[in-house]
Amino acid sequence: HQMQNVTILGATGTIGLQTLDVISQHPDRFNVFALAANSNVKSMLDLCSTYAPEYAVMLQETAAIELTAELKSIGSKTIVKHGEVALNDISAHDQVDIVMAAIVGAAGLHPAMAAAKAGKRILLANKETLVMAGNLFMQAVIDGGASLLPIDSEHNAIFQVMPQQRTKNLSNATLSSLGVKRVLLTASGGPFRNASLQELKIVTRAQALNHPNWVMGPKITVDSATMMNKGLEVIEAHWLFNASPNQIDVVVHPQSVIHSMVEYIDGSVLAQLGNPDMRTPIAYGLGYPDRLASGVSSLDLLTTARLDFCAPDLIRFPCLRIAYEALNMGGTAPAILNAANEIAVEAFLAEKIGFMDIPNTIEAVLATANIEQVESIEQLVAIDAHARLMARKQISAL
Ligand code: NDP
Numbered sequence: 001h002q003m004q005n006v007t008i009l010g011a012t013g014t015i016g017l018q019t020l021d022v023i024s025q026h027p028d029r030f031n032v033f034a035l036a037a038n039s040n041v042k043s044m045l046d047l048c049s050t051y052a053p054e055y056a057v058m059l060q061e062t063a064a065i066e067l068t069a070e071l072k073s074i075g076s077k078t079i080v081k082h083g084e085v086a087l088n089d090i091s092a093h094d095q096v097d098i099v100m101a102a103i104v105g106a107a108g109l110h111p112a113m114a115a116a117k118a119g120k121r122i123l124l125a126n127k128e129t130l131v132m133a134g135n136l137f138m139q140a141v142i143d144g145g146a147s148l149l150p151i152d153s154e155h156n157a158i159f160q161v162m163p164q165q166r167t168k169n170l171s172n173a174t175l176s177s178l179g180v181k182r183v184l185l186t187a188s189g190g191p192f193r194n195a196s197l198q199e200l201k202i203v204t205r206a207q208a209l210n211h212p213n214w215v216m217g218p219k220i221t222v223d224s225a226t227m228m229n230k231g232l233e234v235i236e237a238h239w240l241f242n243a244s245p246n247q248i249d250v251v252v253h254p255q256s257v258i259h260s261m262v263e264y265i266d267g268s269v270l271a272q273l274g275n276p277d278m279r280t281p282i283a284y285g286l287g288y289p290d291r292l293a294s295g296v297s298s299l300d301l302l303t304t305a306r307l308d309f310c311a312p313d314l315i316r317f318p319c320l321r322i323a324y325e326a327l328n329m330g331g332t333a334p335a336i337l338n339a340a341n342e343i344a345v346e347a348f349l350a351e352k353i354g355f356m357d358i359p360n361t362i363e364a365v366l367a368t369a370n371i372e373q374v375e376s377i378e379q380l381v382a383i384d385a386h387a388r389l390m391a392r393k394q395i396s397a398l
């Protein structure tokens with residue numbers, strides 16, 4: 001195999017670190033070309049001394065200055081850059097083969113678009129890119145001749161059990177023409193799966209951050225607790241697989257062993273199973289179509305013992321309902337939903353609002369928003385900024 005150069009956006013995050021873990025198991029196959037983060041100099045310094053990338057990019061200039069000084073003192077040759085343009089440059093760089101898009105939130109959109117236009121293999125963890133700009137991003141992937149490998153465990157599972165025609169040729173075929181009836185996204189149900197509506201109103205930040213099955217960054221962990229994560233994933237599945245909203249169902253499965261399923265018109269249901277460890281989908285994305293060792297232990301079905309399923313409760317978890325509504329509204333509604341959610345989650349993490357204020361804020365912002373057709377990234381950036389403003393207003397009025 002030829003050596004492949006990898007850029008990791010969000011290298012210091014949970015997905016970024018797990019990507020480096022898998023890469024370091026295959027030193028003859030992957031070279032760490034560039035690493036990017038927001039502001040965490042300490043972690044980036046560690047990563048640079050371990051992986052010696054050609055480039056390290058910090059979004060924040062002050063962090064980049066600090067990192068430059070630290071790297072100089074250890075005699076590192078890594079070139080440090082900063083700012084949004086630099087993030088795009090390391091995503092579209094001529095020497096790069098693979099881009100892991102694992103920045104959290106809407107901030108991941110521009111570099112992911114840059115990688116798509118430059119025809120890279122994109123390992124997409126940043127689901128917010130598809131929620132905000134699904135049609136523009138999918139079109140950029142096709143026009144740029146890029147390949148798109150979903151890293152979100154559910155979508156990676158679906159990708160693995162989809163007909164090959166779908167995964168090879170993104171552009172046209174509808175799911176039903178391929179014999180697919182629907183996709184079934186599994187959801188763990190999060191830490192509050194069994195909490196009552198009364199309890200949900202008073203749950204704390206610490207309780208929300210205590211996910212039963214997955215170790216993830218704080219934003220997605222709160223999204224999992226509200227089930228907005230599943231809502232974002234419904235929208236993500238819509239764009240990735242050309243699935244209409246009524247072809248996407250959610251089933252709560254507390255063990256997180258079945259990562260998702262595809263039902264065919266003949267009644268067959270294909271599922272992908274495994275331990276809940278993101279190194280499996282990451283290794284799949286890195287190696288595709290080959291299979292690579294990931295370091296994940298064998299699934300022990302006898303210890304798992306049972307697989308349970310139940311329907312999601314849209315009364316206790318209104319975020320999932322609101323996300324379906326935004327998808328059905330179409331146009332800029334999902335981008336507005338995403339922006340309002342980011343602001344509400346930030347406020348909850350800062351302990352400024354209660355848990356159930358998250359859906360309330362998002363719903364209020366969507367109710368007063370003016371939904372437009374999606375035309376450009378610039379328009380989406382403006383809409384994102386406006387929705388954030390409206391969400392902040394809503395929160396300060398609480
Ligand atoms: P983390 O919070 O752990 O990490 C976020 C990473 O993004 C950090 O490296 C952070 O840098 C960087 N970052 C944040 N903002 C910016 C910015 N504006 N510019 C550049 N870099 C930035 O998140 P996760 O790894 O958990 O999640 C990353 C993405 O993957 C999210 O979109 C999430 O939804 C998705 N995902 C994650 C899963 C998981 O298991 N964790 C599963 C499925 C999807 P710094 O350290 O400097 O702040």
Ligand code: MG
Pocket residue numbers: 152153154233
């Ligand atoms: Mg997921």
